[in-house]
Amino acid sequence: MSSASAAPQKYQLFIDGQFVDSESGKTFKTPNPATGDTLAEVAEADKADIDKAVGAARRAFEGKWSKLSARDRGRLLYKLSQLIEQHSADLAALETADNGKPIKESLYVDLPQVVENFEYFAGWATKIEGETIPVPGKMFNYTLREPIGVCGQIIPWNFPLLMAAWKLAPALAAGNTVVLKPAEQTPVGAMELAKLIQEAGFPEGVVNIVPGYGETAGAALASHPGIDKIAFTGSTEVGKLIAKSAADNLTKVSLELGGKAPNIVFADSDIEQAVAGAMMGIFYNQGQVCCAGSRLFVEESVKDEFLGKLSDKAGKIAVGDPMNKSTQMGPQVSEEQLNRIKGYVDIAREEGATVVAGGATPQLEGAFQKGYFFSPTIFAEVKNSMRVAQEEIFGPVVSVISFKDEDDLIKQANDTIYGLSAGIWTKDITRAHRFAKEIKAGVIWINTYNMFNAASPFGGYKQSGYGREMGRHALDLYTQVKSVWVDLSGRPIGWFGK
């Protein structure tokens, strides 16, 4: 395992159990977003490499992988989870170097959840069952739950290893083979994972990992006639492209897309708890979270008190070297994302919102001056119709909207194209559950935020996507049902035999 502080690492593609250069010989560089220095040079996959990887995945699916028992599949997944756990410290350091997230998060949140997901789905491999159906007459009808086949998987850069785990673990548990494309900004974790997949002893071709650009490698994968399913996590915009190209081959699709979650604070909530929850909702992972609580609805009567406490705390967040264990926020993933966020600060001002905290890049020293850092930012006086309340900013930027009336609040909270998640802070349990029912979103957090578990489903309503990852529901994305009819009468059927 390589160290995060060493000279730039080189990574090849992982195809058919081997590490290989790309057919074109091209490579690309991935920077460390904290300094802008090159972290690694990575082979760049394109259409020809995708063809090779899909071919390898097909041979594995029809060959060794389908002959392996469910128990052996589970054991391989479990072995992989153990290898990841053993290498957690190194993997976390590389994840932080590649993505910029604080080491505290990589080490104590991302990596444990990666391990948990492989472990959880390892257990499922032997528990994917069909059913017997009580059909009338002398007939026996049962179902087989079978893998879909070769799965293309395209993941984003915000939780590079965890997104790989969410995709790979259920697909493999169910007996599929995979071609995975990591995001160009963060290919390192997936390539380190490839080494452990090889070490765990997965048959060649079961998992292929092909870093490259979205417009080339990603598009070639999504539109490939040789894949049976495409799973995508990323922007709603690209999600629509994926759905369109999948339509040409009627490839099965699951999409986990953007969000603009309402995080709702009632006057009767524990304000300290709600302030901490609002911070966790928007500043965690530099705000680069699809379920971030980016629309913060605060009841008018406590707005001033709440906003005062929130801006005070936001101003004290330790932004800086992500490798430092006391750092709470590192850099944004890329210069492009940083500029996008700055653009939204201008938009907010033009729209008439006020910037009550942050709004600019922090003053850092030394090498970090070239990093892609942005200060925790709060926009007040926001209306739900403004662009900063409707568009996914994907940064440490929260739009505060005040409300007085509960019915109107529900309308506003649901007035978005997205529906991934929502948070509610109140001591009134009737109201809390009423909201859980009324809000159109796939995940609801009551007096908490950003809670995840491998056993609990995650996914979106509306334009936040289709399908649920994690939990038993994820297996629905990676299996198909076959209905088998057997005659038990031994007699000719119908009138043709008479």
Ligand code: NAP
């Ligand atoms: P993105 O373009 O949607 O990237 C997600 C993945 O899709 C990456 O692996 C990307 O590859 C790939 N991709 C891009 N274009 C593709 C295409 N035409 N066909 C197939 N695959 C393609 O997201 P982004 O540009 O990195 O970020 C832009 C915005 O997306 C963010 O500001 C945020 O609003 C949103 N986002 C949401 C999530 C989420 O979890 N919901 C995650 C990340 C970003 P490349 O990286 O090589 O282009």
Ligand code: MG
């Ligand atoms: Mg990087």
